[in-house]
């Protein structure tokens with residue numbers, strides 16, 4: 066199974082991946098608290114970017130409302146923990162279930178009634194906005210005043226309840242990012258992966274070759290939603306506070322798709338490269354400005370916009386595909 | 397029993413009758429041609445058979461089973477492969493991956509499907525371009541790719557929509573030979589739309605002539621080229637025999 070996963074992957078690529086994994090594993094040993102937080106953020110965006118990529122990069126369905134699944138996952142697990150003391154790993158079941166249902170509802174509405182392209186993207190925004198407004202008035206999770214998780218000064222890491230140090234969260238996020246990479250790699254090589262790419266390139270031709278387009282688009286949405294909701298669970302337990310205004314906000318949906326766009330939509334490495342570039346550079350810039358004592362609000366957004374502009378103008382496939390060719394790697 | 401039978405099939409687009417009450421059948425193991433001037437409704441008939449459109453009236457039977465109203469993927473699964481007149485390659489995928497998508501219809505296991513696809517690519521003379529993206533192919537090669545993908549699904553009936561347009565005469569003869577061989581060796585039934593009369597006369601055992609959406613003649617090539625209605629409406633204008 067493992068051996069088959071590595072089939073046909075260039076040797077050099079495997080070594081580079083192993084080196085990267087080793088580096089990221091050792092990172093907390095010499096990173097400060099601040100660097101560790103940035104490391105967590107990079108991995109977080111690499112993970113959600115990968116999850117979003119399943120829908121857009123593989124199956125060609127543009128979602129601009131992925132904050133919906135982050136938020137639903139976060140709220141489901143946090144509410145169960147706050148109200149009943151349920152472990153987030155059990156809460157994860159609810160998180161995934163609810164997100165998959167939401168994804169299935171959106172997918173069904175759109176794909177059954179032929180809502181595609183821009184209109185589909187707008188529909189995904191609409192659902193995230195419904196959730197934002199709905200959760201603002203959802204008293205059980207404290208509405209707009211926000212849901213807070215109890216925090217203490219943890220001396221020990223409790224992985225079962227996700228209570229502990231940033232280092233624990235960092236390693237959890239690293240494991241998730243690595244897991245998502247392997248999962249997506251396997252998906253892409255499966256029958257379903259071929260069918261997704263076919264649908265992305267031409268739904269008519271795919272259907273003529275026996276692909277049930279509706280079904281495989283649904284799989285893409287539901288799998289992407291489930292993966293995304295896991296990042297929401299970790300997000301909730303890492304930050305310990307949730308506000309509908311923030312977590313469901315459209316800017317969050319946009320933020321999480323920038324990584325894969327800049328790294329390379331539809332590639333496995335693109336979301337990771339994109340997360341490193343964007344989050345790494347943005348945080349570096351912020352730190353630099355702090356040191357220089359310059360305070361310009363909105364500088365991060367401007368920076369994101371600039372990166373996007375440069376990539377779209379000069380590297381329309383993203384940073385990774387040309388880089389991969391330079392390194393002599395395929396995907 | 398016919399492999400394919402159309403009974404009084406009609407299809408309109410906003411009042412425009414693209415196909416009206418068309419009836420004909422294709423025998424198992426036969427090679428039949430569908431000819432007619434531009435806009436006669438040939439491609440529309442393929443689209444109705446392949447499940448892209450449901451007919452407004454009439455029936456489509458495949459091995460005696462009604463298939464009108466099925467989705468395209470269901471029609472494919474039933475055993476009908478089709479090519480598109482306006483080619484629709486999976487542009488970003490390699491030639492091998494394009495054909496593998498088709499092969500996965502017949503063979504669920506990915507490595508086995510790839511092997512099957514590679515064999516078909518070989519047969520159609522695309523092996524040298526196997527790993528190139530489909531977007532880099534010339535139009536004649538894209539037409540070959542259409543055929544390869546459809547063949548990879550292991551159809552019982554293959555619908556070919558002008559796959560020889562744009563081919564040089566020698567290339568045309570090559571692909572004619574491939575279809576003959578598939579028909580002979582595997583009993584593949586073929587219905588082809590073609591303007592290139594050279595190919596039609598070389599391949600077709602029977603010809604159906606369509607004009608303004610109506611079947612105006614059908615029979616053996618000899619019968620059809622002598623049919624007065626055909627001579628007047630079609631062959632008279634652009635004889636390419």
Ligand SMILES: Nc1ncnc2c1ncn2[C@@H]1O[C@H](COP(=O)(O)OP(=O)(O)OP(=O)(O)O)[C@@H](O)[C@H]1O
Nearest residue numbers: 409412414432433434435436437438439440441481
């Ligand atoms: N999707 C559609 N919407 C509206 N009109 C259509 C559609 N498809 C075909 N038509 C019309 O139906 C008629 C038949 O078209 P069709 O494509 O079947 O002709 P054809 O015989 O394949 O012609 P050609 O030899 O040019 O390929 C034409 O008048 C065409 O404009």
Ligand SMILES: [Mg+2]
Nearest residue numbers: 438439440481
């Ligand atoms: Mg046509």
